[in-house]
Amino acid sequence: MKKNKAWIIVLAVLVIMLLGTISSYNKLVNLSESVDAQWGQVENQLQSRYDKIPNLVATVKGYANHEKEVFESLADARAKMAGARSINEQVEAANAMESALSRLLVVVENYPELKADQQFNQLMYEISGTENRIAVERMRYNDSVKSYNSRVKRFPTVMLANMFGYEPRAYFEAAKGAEVAPKVEF
């Protein structure tokens, strides 16, 4: 009789431990999924920036055709973006594009006729809107990585994470000086 009781207690403890493990495993999966989903949002906005660049370049070229260097660095960054596969490569390409874009905006300052162009103004609003969206989705992505990583690294979830191959994710570090979306003043 006594032996039975002991077994029941052991069994109960095991069941509780198993349930705890399952729930923390599920939490890990959920967090990992939300990191992926949030990265998808970032990618959407990066894509939308990628799509808007040719239009912008065409408009600026109409006024400032000889600023070859800036156009080349934009084209390079765009090619890099197209070839990027891993998240790290994408982040690198995105940052290259960001700095090329901000150089373009500096150049634009020298062309008052361009800044008076209605179509250019509209384009600039679209571009700075996209830049701002990227900044927002990047912030939310980093937040989701933060809560995922802190779970992956904390005991006892760290054992589960190791067992099932859940590794800490990389943050999307913004290029220096690019925390604020570029703004054009008319």
Place this chain on the structure above:
Amino acid sequence: MKKLVMVLLVLLLSCGVLALTPLPFTNIHDYAHLLGNTRDLDQRVETLYEHTGVELAIVTIAKLENQSIEMFSVNLFEEWGIGRKGEDKGLLLVISLDPREVRLETGYGLEGALPDSFVGTKLDELVAPSLARGSNEGLIEFVNAIEERIISQGDANPQANFYLEYDSDDSMVTSITRLPFANLGFIIIILILIFLDLRFTGGMVLRSILRASGRGYRSGGGGSSGRNRYGGGGKSGGGGASTKW
């Protein structure tokens, strides 16, 4: 001890800054006192809601401190939950005095109807010059332009007892009418309830309802209804445009 008091004071102050709570019964949250008499503007924003179902919050702030107007807007938008969750058809207009900037943040659900270039152009044309003059007229015209655009893009979801009339090919709204008898059944039920209340409780329920709604209208000041605003869980993702004024 002195140190402790300081720490508590700082904590208290930072709480005050963080928790920017919406003013009740109004669409205009003029914390920086930039807008003067906001009665007409509040009314216009309220009819925007009735005609399209779009919630617009207008917030003025004296100082942005160390954040951009873009980050301030996206955070406040999420904190207040403007628009319904999932639909995300909310709008937030932030006017800051230092620096002199204005931004319209569009909820996810309105990014299609209100592209950034449209918003930016209208801010430059209507809002910025009007703010510089110290008048609210441009803001009202801005709301007009937004409403027109939302309706023509087919994103309007008029609230009960409003009716939009479209032209033959459904592309343009030709008129917005308040339906006179849309609520006839509702009104009859209310009349029956009032009758029962007067008959059996001597009008107790009626009196307390009147008192409560009277309070709501008085503190509104702008004359708009006492409906619950915000808190629907709507989100934005940095869409919209900002400009200087």
